[in-house]
Amino acid sequence: MPAVGTSVARKDGIGKATGSALYADDITFPGMIHGRTIRSTIPRGRVKSIRFDFDTDGFTIVDWHDIVGRNSVDLIEKDQPFLVESEVRHMAEPILLLAHEDRERLNAAHVEIEYEEETPLFDPEQSTVVFKKIDIMKGNPAGALASADLVVEGTYRTGHQEHVYIEPNGVIAVPEDVDGKKGVAIFGSVQCPFYVIKALRCLFGAHPPIRVIQTETGGGFGGKEEYPSMIAGHAAMLALKSGRPVKIIYDRAEDMIATTKRHPAIVRHRTGVTRDGHIVAMDIDVLMDGGAYVTLSPVVLSRGCIHAAGPYRCDNVNIRGRTVFTNTPPNGAFRGFGAPQTEFAVEVQMERIAEALGIDSVEVRRINALRPGDTTATGQKLREDTSALMVLDEAVRRTDFLRKREGYRGTNRALGLSLFYHGAGFTGSGELSLKSKARLDLTPTGVRIATGSTEIGQGTRTTHAQIVSDSLGIPYEDVEVAQPDTARVADSGPTVASRTCMVVGKILEECAHEMKERLNGLSPAEYHTRHGAFSVERMYAPPDWIKWDDATYRGDAYATYGWGCDVAEIEVDPDTFEVRPLKLTAVQEFGRPIHPALAQGQIEGGTAQGLGYALLERVVMRNGAMANAQLTNYTIPTTLDMPELDVVMLENPYPGGPFGAKGLGELPMDGPAPAVVNALRWLGFDVREIPATPELIAGCTATA
Amino acid sequence: MARNVGRQCVRERDAVRTAISGLEVRRAASLGEALSILRDDQRTPIAGATDLYVALNFGTLEPRRFLDIWAVNELRDISMNGKTLVLGALATYTSLIRSPLVERHLPMLVEASRQVGGPQIQNRGTLGGNVANASPAGDSLPVLAAVDAVVVLRSADTERRIPLTKFYTGYRATVMRPNELIVAIEIPPVEGRQWFRKVGTRAAQAISKIVVAGVRAAVPRIAFGSVAPTVVRVPETERSLASGATIDEAARVLSREIVPIDDIRSTAEYRMRVATNLLRRFWIETG
Ligand SMILES: Cc1cc2nc3c(=O)[nH]c(=O)nc-3n(C[C@H](O)[C@H](O)[C@H](O)COP(=O)(O)OP(=O)(O)OC[C@H]3O[C@@H](n4cnc5c(N)ncnc54)[C@H](O)[C@@H]3O)c2cc1C
Numbered sequence: 001m002p003a004v005g006t007s008v009a010r011k012d013g014i015g016k017a018t019g020s021a022l023y024a025d026d027i028t029f030p031g032m033i034h035g036r037t038i039r040s041t042i043p044r045g046r047v048k049s050i051r052f053d054f055d056t057d058g059f060t061i062v063d064w065h066d067i068v069g070r071n072s073v074d075l076i077e078k079d080q081p082f083l084v085e086s087e088v089r090h091m092a093e094p095i096l097l098l099a100h101e102d103r104e105r106l107n108a109a110h111v112e113i114e115y116e117e118e119t120p121l122f123d124p125e126q127s128t129v130v131f132k133k134i135d136i137m138k139g140n141p142a143g144a145l146a147s148a149d150l151v152v153e154g155t156y157r158t159g160h161q162e163h164v165y166i167e168p169n170g171v172i173a174v175p176e177d178v179d180g181k182k183g184v185a186i187f188g189s190v191q192c193p194f195y196v197i198k199a200l201r202c203l204f205g206a207h208p209p210i211r212v213i214q215t216e217t218g219g220g221f222g223g224k225e226e227y228p229s230m231i232a233g234h235a236a237m238l239a240l241k242s243g244r245p246v247k248i249i250y251d252r253a254e255d256m257i258a259t260t261k262r263h264p265a266i267v268r269h270r271t272g273v274t275r276d277g278h279i280v281a282m283d284i285d286v287l288m289d290g291g292a293y294v295t296l297s298p299v300v301l302s303r304g305c306i307h308a309a310g311p312y313r314c315d316n317v318n319i320r321g322r323t324v325f326t327n328t329p330p331n332g333a334f335r336g337f338g339a340p341q342t343e344f345a346v347e348v349q350m351e352r353i354a355e356a357l358g359i360d361s362v363e364v365r366r367i368n369a370l371r372p373g374d375t376t377a378t379g380q381k382l383r384e385d386t387s388a389l390m391v392l393d394e395a396v397r398r399t400d401f402l403r404k405r406e407g408y409r410g411t412n413r414a415l416g417l418s419l420f421y422h423g424a425g426f427t428g429s430g431e432l433s434l435k436s437k438a439r440l441d442l443t444p445t446g447v448r449i450a451t452g453s454t455e456i457g458q459g460t461r462t463t464h465a466q467i468v469s470d471s472l473g474i475p476y477e478d479v480e481v482a483q484p485d486t487a488r489v490a491d492s493g494p495t496v497a498s499r500t501c502m503v504v505g506k507i508l509e510e511c512a513h514e515m516k517e518r519l520n521g522l523s524p525a526e527y528h529t530r531h532g533a534f535s536v537e538r539m540y541a542p543p544d545w546i547k548w549d550d551a552t553y554r555g556d557a558y559a560t561y562g563w564g565c566d567v568a569e570i571e572v573d574p575d576t577f578e579v580r581p582l583k584l585t586a587v588q589e590f591g592r593p594i595h596p597a598l599a600q601g602q603i604e605g606g607t608a609q610g611l612g613y614a615l616l617e618r619v620v621m622r623n624g625a626m627a628n629a630q631l632t633n634y635t636i637p638t639t640l641d642m643p644e645l646d647v648v649m650l651e652n653p654y655p656g657g658p659f660g661a662k663g664l665g666e667l668p669m670d671g672p673a674p675a676v677v678n679a680l681r682w683l684g685f686d687v688r689e690i691p692a693t694p695e696l697i698a699g700c701t702a703t704a
Numbered sequence: 705m706a707r708n709v710g711r712q713c714v715r716e717r718d719a720v721r722t723a724i725s726g727l728e729v730r731r732a733a734s735l736g737e738a739l740s741i742l743r744d745d746q747r748t749p750i751a752g753a754t755d756l757y758v759a760l761n762f763g764t765l766e767p768r769r770f771l772d773i774w775a776v777n778e779l780r781d782i783s784m785n786g787k788t789l790v791l792g793a794l795a796t797y798t799s800l801i802r803s804p805l806v807e808r809h810l811p812m813l814v815e816a817s818r819q820v821g822g823p824q825i826q827n828r829g830t831l832g833g834n835v836a837n838a839s840p841a842g843d844s845l846p847v848l849a850a851v852d853a854v855v856v857l858r859s860a861d862t863e864r865r866i867p868l869t870k871f872y873t874g875y876r877a878t879v880m881r882p883n884e885l886i887v888a889i890e891i892p893p894v895e896g897r898q899w900f901r902k903v904g905t906r907a908a909q910a911i912s913k914i915v916v917a918g919v920r921a922a923v924p925r926i927a928f929g930s931v932a933p934t935v936v937r938v939p940e941t942e943r944s945l946a947s948g949a950t951i952d953e954a955a956r957v958l959s960r961e962i963v964p965i966d967d968i969r970s971t972a973e974y975r976m977r978v979a980t981n982l983l984r985r986f987w988i989e990t991g
Pocket of ligand 1: 844
């Protein structure tokens with residue numbers, strides 16, 4: 001029986017269910033000590049003096065003077081220091097590192113830091129420091145706006161969002177001898193082990209041998225994409241200085257205050273339409289708050305801008321984006337990577353366009369939805385795997401949308417809808433330059449997958465093993481998956497961007513085909529007995545038709561897209577303005593589910609995270625720091641906040657993916673917020689901002 | 705439990721921010737023992753520890769010496785003393801929810817208890833702890849204030865009965881003395897329809913942004929949480945309703961009588977608007 005398409009047992013299931021799976025904080029090493037980060041308590045200024053108000057005996061203390069290589073986290077830019085030298089740019093910025101074997105003494109140690117404070121900048125609209133600008137131009141939007149029958153304008157805002165992975169950030173750095181050289185091994189909760197390698201090479205210069213081993217990871221959502229480089233660098237510095245293993249585990253408050261969040265955004269739309277509902281011009285301005293350092297902001301902005309026009313056809317489009325500096329902790333990767341912000345904006349704008357035209361919003365979407373052969377804002381000609389209409393029609397039919405919405409008129413219940421899409425894999429030529437590799441090793445009992453792709457709860461090990469199992473024609477149980485250890489596995493690129501199943505899975509499929517040929521009819525065990533082990537390693541080859549120009553932002557932005565339509569049914573309490581989602585129907589097309597239960601889990605989880613983003617999750621910033629950095633006051637949805645979910649998985653295979661699969665991880669995040677807010681609009685609340693808390697809704701002037 | 709991850713490793717004890725090695729706990733088996741310990745020794749009582757543990761984890765818990773009273777079973781009783789409902793200080797939310805006496809005499813406390821935290825907290829959290837903890841957002845407090853509950857305090861030598869509305873002297877401050885324990889909460893007979901509404905930050909595991917309890921009688925009794933430094937009754941609003949004012953007039957009185965604030969959970973404006981909305985809803989639904 002084929003493994004692909006069935007919900008086989010998760011490779012990591014038993015370990016996690018029984019508690020034998022080891023997370024970073026479960027692990028100790030002989031002689032291990034604990035590390036702690038001393039952070040800035042001002043948003044902007046200079047460090048004047050540092051005083052240790054404790055007995056430093058037995059402590060290892062590291063500051064920027066200890067850095068032998070370069071004091072910068074190597075990402076897109078090298079602007080962010082591992083440790084403050086003098087200038088403080090945001091609250092909770094790392095200044096000093098302490099380590100001690102007794103955690104209580106470590107926590108009690110008080111460091112007095114005197115600052116020279118400067119006036120911080122918190123408002124991105126006032127910022128003149130631009131990290132990245134993007135300008136996407138198609139046709140003649142100015143001319144088309146001028147001649148449109150109607151122009152609809154609107155400004156939309158989205159807030160920070162915190163990842164709330166179950167396991168906070170944490171690593172252990174262990175000094176190790178490699179061929180007589182003093183090196184360091186990092187064990188940690190990370191999404192991208194090879195990013196950590198790159199960052200540590202820069203920090204230490206090329207000298208010490210470094211490897212990174214991913215421990216069992218309790219969720220990431222992008223929050224463990226770039227940030228672990230920082231904490232790993234800190235632990236490694238303490239380990240090399242003390243000569244002992246050093247563990248740094250953030251508690252929830254530190255994790256929330258110090259690590260990355262989703263970029264807040266302000267998106268302005270001017271849309272030209274004809275009387276009969278055709279979009280003729282889109283002018284979109286996207287502003288994202290990058291925080292104090294560049295980190296991944298340019299690429300978040302890029303994906304946000306590429307998705308900013310929504311899944312709609314339009315010949316004249318201008319999308320201008322910029323991401324700017326503020327004195328707040330850097331914002332970073334988060335499931336959806338810029339698209340949830342811009343797709344929220346365009347989907348509420350679509351609802352308002354329909355209102356202005358007096359045409360039903362489902363009809364306006366139908367008229368303008370992208371079809372095969374249409375071109376996107378970047379000029380990409382879409383292929384047969386374009387399913388905007390398919391998901392829209394199915395969602396409308398399945399929920400009996402029009403009739404039900406009409407029936408709710410005059411009550412405190414309503415239906416709202418959103419249509420969305422999400423590009424899978426790295427943008428443009430990104431997958432080409434990544435040169436991702438994957439490897440299959442023949443073992444005495446089967447095969448072992450050796451990739452840098454991390455299991456962070458989404459099912460990497462399982463889906464990869466399914467793909468290999470069927471491609472090789474051996475039982476699923478005979479496929480094992482190596483723990484990612486950069487000294488032992490192939491660099492298959494980061495575990496991000498909905499690419500792990502689709503891109504790395506594809507390389508593994510090809511490895512398996514090559515291995516099958518070499519086995520020549522023998523089972524792995526038979527071959528191994530007769531000829532011994534061998535490995536197959538291959539590099540990813542993106543579809544050859546992809547053309548992309550990074551300078552002009554023209555071309556094929558993504559090899560394929562997933563498509564979704566969410567219908568939210570909600571009820572609003574007339575006294576308290578609390579929104580209760582009653583039911584959410586998520587119709588999503590992502591090629592083909594390799595593992596239906598895991599795919600459904602991605603959609604359910606992403607929808608919950610999207611509903612939290614829409615209604616509950618408000619990061620309260622005070623003086624540049626998160627003031628509600630606890631799970632008590634930063635409220636993610638509980639089971640009782642979740643509505644009934646109806647998940648529908650439609651298929652439209654992508655020829656370039658393994659067994660037709662596209663990426664899925666991020667897609668479900670894009671839809672819930674606009675669907676909910678469009679339902680609120682139907683109830684008379686002109687909401688243009690999320691999270692749409694009761695406080696915000698209460699203050700919204702009625703639409704009707 | 706040991707397993708290999710690269711090399712030897714073992715499981716590690718959990719850690720919280722407060723230095724637990726410096727904490728000292730005594731356990732009392734009876735009320736007499738508890739009170740005599742408190743007479744000789746300053747210790748902070750621990751009941752269900754659901755509030756204390758949070759502070760411990762955040763490193764904000766100042767006391768270092770504790771008296772665990774969880775085993776003092778005589779404080780668990782829920783009973784009638786004549787017409788008075790007596791709720792032992794250690795009665796948990798779960799026991800309040802399951803008690804036929806509470807269901808009959810004070811159904812809005814059942815309602816409030818059901819909305820506290822989640823099942824784990826309901827199993828462990830106590831009424832006495834909610835009262836002693838003195839948070840303005842404590843969900844049982846408006847219920848107790850609206851029915852003129854009496855807090856029974858006992859020390860080794862004396863017993864005092866303090867009306868709940870006089871129990872609090874300011875934000876997280878009470879008249880309780882260090883050598884006293886809350887032993888019970890007494891509920892005088894309640895006439896009229898009871899009404900409770902909690903507006904939390906989400907559907908469960910939520911701190912109240914505003915919480916209201918009311919009793920509809922000739923002179924209505926209404927109490928709010930989270931709109932002032934302590935739980936408050938609104939006597940002028942009550943009087944205006946009793947004297948036949950319209951609900952609109954009463955809502956105006958209310959908006960002069962409470963002074964809610966902005967905090968990380970909500971805004972003064974929202975709290976004010978929702979307080980008046982809920983006053984109206986109370987009036988409509990109990991009318
Ligand atoms: C996840 C979570 C959710 C929560 N949800 C809610 C909620 O929805 N609504 C709500 O109101 N509260 C909530 N709480 C707070 C808490 O559960 C309640 O306040 C509970 O009633 C406290 O009771 P306890 O027995 O656990 O108190 P403890 O933590 O044991 O004690 C709290 C304080 O009261 C003192 N104390 C306790 N008993 C006595 C006594 N008999 N005499 C004198 N002093 C005493 C203690 O010294 C301490 O200062 C929540 C807490 C958590 C952790």
